């Protein structure tokens with residue numbers, strides 16, 4: 001409603017500027033809540049940085065993927081905005097604009113760029129897999145982790161000792177995993193983690209290690225890796241495995257090799273010698289009938 005007493009209507013430029021300032025302020029406030037560490041790991045768990053010999057590869061693939069996707073997004077959004085502004089309909093325009101198709105440079109660009117991107121993703125993924133899931137470094141320590149409803153047994157095979165885990169009890173307190181079983185891992189040693197299940201499908205997951213592996217009855221899965229950073233981590237079963245799945249928690253302590261030897265010697269002193277083997281499996285119904293006897297394991 002224009003009236004002589006009202007100020008002159010602001011031009012569009014002013015509104016655009018205000019919108020820009022508001023947007024910049026909002027994103028500054030939002031981004032200020034994030035730390036440098038969070039950015040470095042692409043908002044994966046912060047303690048994953050340098051945690052194992054695999055995490056840097058996962059983080060690189062994850063961040064690289066996002067950077068490539070955002071670069072494509074920025075170019076696409078930029079081109080769209082540019083077209084909207086430059087080729088907008090003006091008052092003097094009449095009829096349809098000039099129709100353009102089979103523009104060779106654009107067609108070639110839109111074919112070549114995706115090929116380059118997909119090849120880039122492909123080789124980066126293969127490279128990451130070679131250093132993580134396909135890592136076959138023989139373990140200096142063989143450690144068997146056995147999932148069972150609803151806890152974990154840890155067999156330190158190289159040291160010939162074991163630890164029998166008891167289910168955690170969630171009582172609503174702040175530190176639910178405090179009394180959960182703890183898996184000790186020696187830092188800077190190659191580890192062959194052997195994952196088995198005694199009953200149903202469980203899943204071994206330490207979020208900070210950026211790795212998760214299903215534990216299927218009748219099969220042994222391996223993770224060959226090297227913990228690099230001493231510290232405490234939390235882990236849990238990541239496969240819905242029954243009534244108390246949520247209490248199937250464990251802790252991981254990455255300690256120096258000396259401390260690891262001391263811990264396993266302590267288990268021996270307590271009489272926890274040997275391995276809690278398949279004789280404690282609840283059933284062998286799940287044995288893969290296609291697997292030949294004696295083969296595999």
Ligand SMILES: [Cu+2]
Pocket residue numbers: 147148150201202203237238239240241245248
């Ligand atoms: Cu489970």
